[in-house]
Amino acid sequence: MKKVKYKMGKLGKHNFMKKFDAINAYLPDTRLATKSNIKTMISLYESLYLKPDEGTGGHGIYKLTKTNNGYSLRSGTTSKSFSSIGALYDSHQLLFTKNKYIVQEGIDLLKHNKRAFDIRVMVQKNRNKELVPTGIIGRLAKPKKIVTNYHSGGTPLPIETLLKSHLKSDSRKQYIQKIVTLGIVASKVLGKSYKSKRAFGVDIAIDSKMKPWILEINTQPDMSIFNTLKDKTMYRRILRYSK
Structure with a gap:
């Protein structure tokens, strides 16, 4: 497969x-992974994530935390x-500079069965070129793993399953709607720069206080991942919109 260069990392x-x-x-909070930026940010936040600016699939990601x-x-x-x-920094300098790493504020992810999870909201253009939500799925991290990505061993699960222990039925429905709406708004914003793109995958984390965070938006x-669910309704809809 030909590697597509993104317009922006x-x-x-x-x-x-x-x-x-x-x-x-x-x-x-997201900045370039320079030594001074990492120093500043680790004094501000409990943990940080170091990620390649153009990486996908959860590869090359590090989690930095303070110890005693x-x-x-x-x-x-x-x-x-x-x-x-x-x-x-000195022991990883070559890696961080060669691959242009970013440093991001660590979000204390909500957990299901003691495993962290995040959410992917799929937003696609319809025939009228309007962005509409076509799917939402949860990604549960493998035990002791720092990333939730499907290709790094994460388990795709219905979002209702993951939120069951955190919210009661009615508020769960409302909350999922809030996440979907955030996915659409974020896609519309990034879509101003990526006008030709017909699909956006919005990765959303929820912290322990139930605040949603936009971790990243994938333009490809x-x-x-939606085909892994037993119910194929969303997957069929996504395929229909991608034609």
Whole structure:
């Protein structure tokens, strides 16, 4: 498959979306992964995520947290300890600069059976070129894994299942509607820059206080994740809209 160059990486998209009041409050702090930015941000937040600016599928992602005597950097299911941010940065400098890494405020993800999850909202253009929601799915992280991506071992599940232990039936329906609406608004915002794109995959995290956060918007979203659900209604709708 030919690798498509995106118009903007994660940081470019973030900086573009930040200008819009409709979604500004839902964007986690995201900056270029320089030594000084990492130092500043780890003093502001409990944890940070380091991600390749143009990576997909959850590959090359690290989670940085403070420990009693320094810092811990996790990737997959392994972790390394560092006494200072300087030491941590120096040992990964080549990786961070060569692949242009970004650093993002860590969101304390809501959990289901002690496993973190996030949400993918699929938004596609209809015949009138209006953006409409065509699917919503939850992605449950593998035990002890830091990413929820399907291709990194995450389990796709109906969003109702994941929210069951957090919200009662009526408020659950309303909350899901709120997430879908946020997905549409975010797609409309990014769509101002990606006018030719017909589909957006909006990744939304929910923190422990039930606040939604827009982690990223994919302009070439993977549709196959919806085919993993028993109920094929959403998958069929997504395929219909993609024709």
